[in-house]
Amino acid sequence: MGSVSLKIGDGTARFGRASLCSSALNLVMLFSVLTTNLFALYAFTSSSTNQPLRYTHRNISLISEHVSLILREIDSSQKKLARMEKELLGYQNIDVSRSNVAKELKLFLQHHPLPLGKDSRTGITEMVSSVGHSCEKSMELLSQYMNYKVGGACPDDWSLAQKLISRGCEPLPRRRCFAKAIPKVGLLPFPLSLWKPVNDKIVSWSGLDCKSFDCLNSKKVGRGCVGCFDLVNGTEKHRFIKARSKNDFLVDDVLALGSGGIRIGLDLGGGSGSFAARLAERNVTVVTTALNVDAPFNEFIAARGLFPLFSSLDQRLPFYDNAFDLVHTVNGLGDGGHPEKMEFLMFDIDRILRAGGLFWLDNFYCADEERKRTLMRLIERFGYKKLKWVVGQKVDAAGMGKSLVYLSAILQKPVRV
Ligand SMILES: *[C@@H]1O[C@H](CO)[C@@H](O)[C@H](O)[C@H]1NC(C)=O
Ligand SMILES: *[C@@H]1O[C@H](CO)[C@@H](O)[C@H](O)[C@H]1NC(C)=O
Ligand SMILES: *[C@@H]1O[C@H](CO)[C@@H](O)[C@H](O)[C@H]1NC(C)=O
Numbered sequence: 001m002g003s004v005s006l007k008i009g010d011g012t013a014r015f016g017r018a019s020l021c022s023s024a025l026n027l028v029m030l031f032s033v034l035t036t037n038l039f040a041l042y043a044f045t046s047s048s049t050n051q052p053l054r055y056t057h058r059n060i061s062l063i064s065e066h067v068s069l070i071l072r073e074i075d076s077s078q079k080k081l082a083r084m085e086k087e088l089l090g091y092q093n094i095d096v097s098r099s100n101v102a103k104e105l106k107l108f109l110q111h112h113p114l115p116l117g118k119d120s121r122t123g124i125t126e127m128v129s130s131v132g133h134s135c136e137k138s139m140e141l142l143s144q145y146m147n148y149k150v151g152g153a154c155p156d157d158w159s160l161a162q163k164l165i166s167r168g169c170e171p172l173p174r175r176r177c178f179a180k181a182i183p184k185v186g187l188l189p190f191p192l193s194l195w196k197p198v199n200d201k202i203v204s205w206s207g208l209d210c211k212s213f214d215c216l217n218s219k220k221v222g223r224g225c226v227g228c229f230d231l232v233n234g235t236e237k238h239r240f241i242k243a244r245s246k247n248d249f250l251v252d253d254v255l256a257l258g259s260g261g262i263r264i265g266l267d268l269g270g271g272s273g274s275f276a277a278r279l280a281e282r283n284v285t286v287v288t289t290a291l292n293v294d295a296p297f298n299e300f301i302a303a304r305g306l307f308p309l310f311s312s313l314d315q316r317l318p319f320y321d322n323a324f325d326l327v328h329t330v331n332g333l334g335d336g337g338h339p340e341k342m343e344f345l346m347f348d349i350d351r352i353l354r355a356g357g358l359f360w361l362d363n364f365y366c367a368d369e370e371r372k373r374t375l376m377r378l379i380e381r382f383g384y385k386k387l388k389w390v391v392g393q394k395v396d397a398a399g400m401g402k403s404l405v406y407l408s409a410i411l412q413k414p415v416r417v
Contacts, residue, residue, distance in 0.1 A: 094136050101139065102146035108173045132315075134168030142169060148177040156180055159207040162291060170315050180204060184303070193305035194277040195231050202303060203296045210295070221295045223365075224330050228272040229300060240278045247363050247392040247408040251278050254410055257387050258325060258358055265326035266352070268313060268333075273301035275328055280306065284326070289313065313345060319352045327353055328360040339374050346378055355415040359384065366405040375407065384411035 096106045112127045119125075135142050145160055154177035161172055184202045187193065198213060205211045210219075213229040220226050227234035235244075240251045255262050262284055267275045270288035279286045289309045290297040301308035311318070327349050333342055353359060366372035372391075388410040393403045 094131065094133075094139070098139075100143060102143040104148070104150065104176065105143060105146040105173060108146070129173065130171060131173045132168060132170045134170070135164065135172075138164055138167050138169050141167075142173075146173060146175065148175060150176045152177055154179050156204070156206050158204070158292070162293075165291065165312055168314060170312060187303060188305075190305040191281065193303065194280060195237060195304075197231055198229070198300055198303040203299045205296070208294065208296070213300075216295050222293055224269075225271045225295070228274070229295070231272075231274075236272065236274050239274050245392055245394070247390050247406050249360070249362070249388060249408060249410065251282065254358065254360060254388075255282060255284070257410055257412075261356065262325040262358065264324055265328060266317075266319070266324050268327065268329040268349075269331065270301075270328070271330075272297060273304055273306045273308070276301070276306040277304055279326075286326075286328075317348050317352055321351050322354040324352050325354060325357045326360065327357070328362060329364075330362045331365055333361075333364065333375075339378070342375070343378060346382065350382055350413065353413045355413055357413050358387070359409075359411040359413065361407060361409045361411065364407045364409075366407060369405070372405050372407065379409070379411065382411075383414050383416075385414060386410075387412055 094109065095101075096109055108129050109131065110129075114125060114127065117125065131142075141160065141164055145157065145164060148154055154175060164170075164172060182202060182204055186199050186202070188196050200212045210216045217227045217230045217234065221228070228236050231237055238244075240248075242248075243250060265276075265279060265284055265286040267273075267286050267288045270276060270286075270290060273288045273290075276286035276288045285307070287307045287309050288301050289311050290301060291310065291312060292298055298308040298310050309318075333345060349359060364375070366375060386409060388408070390408045392406045392408070394406055395403055
């Protein structure tokens with residue numbers, strides 16, 4: 001599945017940095033606590049014995065001098081801490097004054113004051129163009145990305161864009177060049193388009209090992225996409241309408257649980273879009289998020305007449321609160337190795353799902369019992385009603401017969417007052 005493997009890899013890297021950061025912070029903390037205490041000890045031992053009154057005044061000013069020294073020390077430690085935190089997390093603003101920054105990037109990021117001053121409705125005074133703060137960590141790649149001829153053809157560099165996104169540089173800046181246009185000949189009308197093979201010619205294969213869908217179907221493209229571009233002979237056409245195991249729920253059963261109220265949905269990391277296709281047949285509109293990891297997922301989904309959303313799952317979902325009737329994911333939640341990361345995503349899913357809406361956790365893979373418990377605890381906290389709940393085991397063909405835990409569930413968002 002497009003977005004999934006990327007998301008996990010990226011997340012791991014970031015959490016690695018975070019723990020590195022926190023141990024460095026701990027060191028600085030320890031240092032400042034130690035120095036603070038030493039100063040205090042010195043101040044008090046050198047002034048604790050009973051002496052004539054005339055000395056007291058001098059001693060008090062001595063002590064206050066020590067105290068202010070300590071305060072200054074604490075202050076400077078705190079500043080140092082903040083600076084280190086900023087550096088380690090990469091939260092510094094993008095410094096466009098640097099010499100190697102592409103001119104187009106500077107232009108794009110320039111602030112434009114509103115001609116009539118402050119806008120009374122929104123309160124803004126200038127227009128800004130946004131770019132992900134993590135882009136700072138990949139300035140060289142970003143400058144390369146922004147290096148093109150204005151008004152000319154963009155370099156054939158979608159994989160560079162995706163590389164930036166997977167490093168957290170999201171959103172990307174806009175560009176003033178023409179993306180390579182590919183003639184989409186032979187697109188079929190909807191709904192015929194849903195299950196017909198997609199022509200190799202309408203896809204850009206640059207930067208990919210495979211140059212055809214046949215080639216892609218002969219290999220495993222990430223977890224969850226084995227032959228997922230084969231809409232004719234493969235297993236893809238049976239998904240969601242025929243169960244292979246007790247962990248597979250059928251779309252019609254799930255839609256029945258929503259009692260007619262399921263009209264729009266979101267599929268997180270939805271592979272080649274077959275979930276959206278099955279729901280489209282049932283008049284439900286589904287948006288499928290996908291990155292083009294090792295395969296042209298976005299083009300394929302679009303060619304089927306479905307809605308692809310080219311986005312990682314690391315940023316806030318670009319939808320309004322309480323909008324969706326259904327959210328489906330196979331393993332878009334990550335592997336449970338970073339509970340907080342999963343929690344941020346889960347809260348975001350909860351946000352866009354309406355009360356009474358369904359969250360379909362489909363064959364969610366739990367690496368071990370501990371991860372499963374983490375996930376369970378998380379789900380319990382949201383107070384969803386468990387309409388279906390199946391924990392199954394599968395033998396991992398690649399992992400020397402090790403058995404893996406899979407969870408499938410249909411959860412209904414409660415009405416919270
Ligand atoms: C005050 O300072 C004098 C000398 O600076 C010292 O001898 C004395 O012990 C101090 N007294 C107190 C109460 O700390
Ligand atoms: C499906 O299988 C049939 C018979 O094995 C074969 O002729 C056909 O080319 C296959 N179609 C695709 C799209 O792979
Ligand atoms: C989908 O909508 C069309 C047009 O309104 C209707 O004819 C068809 O029966 C609907 N299909 C389902 C499965 O509800």
